[in-house]
Amino acid sequence: MTTIRKKLTSLAVAAALGGLASSAVAGGFGIGTQSGSGTGNAFAGGAAAADDASVAWYNPAGMMLLPSGKQIAGALHMLRPSFKFQNQGSTGAFAAPGTGDGGDGGSWAVVPNAFFTMDVNPQWRFGLALNAPFGLKTEYDNGWRGQLTALKSEVKSVNINPSVAFKASDTVSIGAGFSVQRLEAELTNFAGAAGIANVSADDIGYGFNLGLLAQATPSTRIGATYRSSIKYELEGTAVFSGLAALNGGIRADLRVPDSASISVFHILNPKWELMGDLTWTKWSTVQQLTVIRTTASAGGAVGSTLTSLAFQWSDTWRFGVGANYKMNDQMKLRFGVAYDKTPTKDATRTPRLPDQDRTWIAAGVQYRVSKAGVLDLGYAHEFIRDARVNVAVTGVPGALIGKFDNKADIFSVQYSHSF
Numbered sequence: 001m002t003t004i005r006k007k008l009t010s011l012a013v014a015a016a017l018g019g020l021a022s023s024a025v026a027g028g029f030g031i032g033t034q035s036g037s038g039t040g041n042a043f044a045g046g047a048a049a050a051d052d053a054s055v056a057w058y059n060p061a062g063m064m065l066l067p068s069g070k071q072i073a074g075a076l077h078m079l080r081p082s083f084k085f086q087n088q089g090s091t092g093a094f095a096a097p098g099t100g101d102g103g104d105g106g107s108w109a110v111v112p113n114a115f116f117t118m119d120v121n122p123q124w125r126f127g128l129a130l131n132a133p134f135g136l137k138t139e140y141d142n143g144w145r146g147q148l149t150a151l152k153s154e155v156k157s158v159n160i161n162p163s164v165a166f167k168a169s170d171t172v173s174i175g176a177g178f179s180v181q182r183l184e185a186e187l188t189n190f191a192g193a194a195g196i197a198n199v200s201a202d203d204i205g206y207g208f209n210l211g212l213l214a215q216a217t218p219s220t221r222i223g224a225t226y227r228s229s230i231k232y233e234l235e236g237t238a239v240f241s242g243l244a245a246l247n248g249g250i251r252a253d254l255r256v257p258d259s260a261s262i263s264v265f266h267i268l269n270p271k272w273e274l275m276g277d278l279t280w281t282k283w284s285t286v287q288q289l290t291v292i293r294t295t296a297s298a299g300g301a302v303g304s305t306l307t308s309l310a311f312q313w314s315d316t317w318r319f320g321v322g323a324n325y326k327m328n329d330q331m332k333l334r335f336g337v338a339y340d341k342t343p344t345k346d347a348t349r350t351p352r353l354p355d356q357d358r359t360w361i362a363a364g365v366q367y368r369v370s371k372a373g374v375l376d377l378g379y380a381h382e383f384i385r386d387a388r389v390n391v392a393v394t395g396v397p398g399a400l401i402g403k404f405d406n407k408a409d410i411f412s413v414q415y416s417h418s419f
């Protein structure tokens with residue numbers, strides 16, 4: 001029984017920390033919704049659009065295109081991902097239906113963003129972005145057939161990103177910023193004789209971003225941006241409802257990926273604006289997660305490896321195109337489509353991250369409510385491929401075999417003001 005408990009304990013903490021990669025509304029565990037104005041264009045052309053103060057996040061160099069003075073923008077995104085498991089021949093301990101197939105692992109989430117920019121002098125601008133680049137939530141019914149792999153995974157991040165922009169010439173601007181980012185998670189799953197495993201861990205990490213904006217022609221500009229990886233040394237505790245002797249501290253290193261994007265924005269005529277972007281994300285940095293004990297318990301000594309998880313993710317590309325149609329001086333319509341590749345693989349995918357390739361279809365409207373105020377509304381639907389899983393658990397007979405039917409809807413509202 002002791003051996004079985006140790007195996008289940010190892011599984012429980014490993015699976016829970018694996019939830020740090022819980023599914024979001026972008027490839028991997030990124031949150032793709034970082035501005036309300038961008039939602040209607042499926043976030044195409046973000047590094048070159050420079051519509052409002054949110055450019056402080058997408059490309060700090062673009063702040064030089066904003067009107068002189070100060071700008072603020074606040075956005076609220078209502079996200080509704082859906083992850084529904086369909087059993088396809090699960091075996092052993094996973095063959096028994098339990099309470100069913102988990103229900104819908106997705107639920108409503110609200111993600112806020114806020115941005116500020118201001119003049120320093122004719123050649124310099126300052127910006128500040130407050131947002132949530134990573135995280136979301138999955139939660140399955142208690143007692144479902146896959147409860148040994150996942151019950152609840154809630155991940156939150158908060159990012160503070162000050163930045164500056166410099167006008168190098170009449171056609172070229174450069175920018176740079178610094179990120180202070182906090183990541184925290186509360187994760188649970190069933191651990192057999194040990195009861196419900198609850199793991200909480202958090203850390204603060206630091207990174208930077210660079211941007212370039214060039215006016216190639218009077219009607220065309222090109223933006224390029226790079227965002228560094230951030231390393232977290234997550235620390236927290238593992239608590240087991242059925243066997244307190246296994247409780248203790250844990251540590252795990254996690255590095256979120258760096259990324260690079262190039263965007264084009266083109267004014268076709270007085271009515272139409274066209275945009276496109278290509279974004280590369282180095283998800284291959286997420287290969288393996290090793291969980292280390294920081295306090296002694298019945299499960300092991302300080303410094304011992306509790307478990308090691310193989311992710312084996314791959315780098316990804318995201319492609320997006322969009323268009324704006326100016327109906328009049330007050331109203332603009334937005335459209336966009338995008339394709340977002342998943343970094344996950346069938347061999348290592350789990351219910352904590354039922355991610356797959358996704359296609360975005362988006363539309364939005366911008367309305368100028370006053371000379372200084374602009375309201376943006378956006379909607380996007382994500383068509384997500386079925387995500388197959390074949391998950392075996394050490395010490396437990398059988399495997400969870402099936403697929404997840406996935407989709408996501410995004411509703412965004414943003415208000416921008418100049419003063």
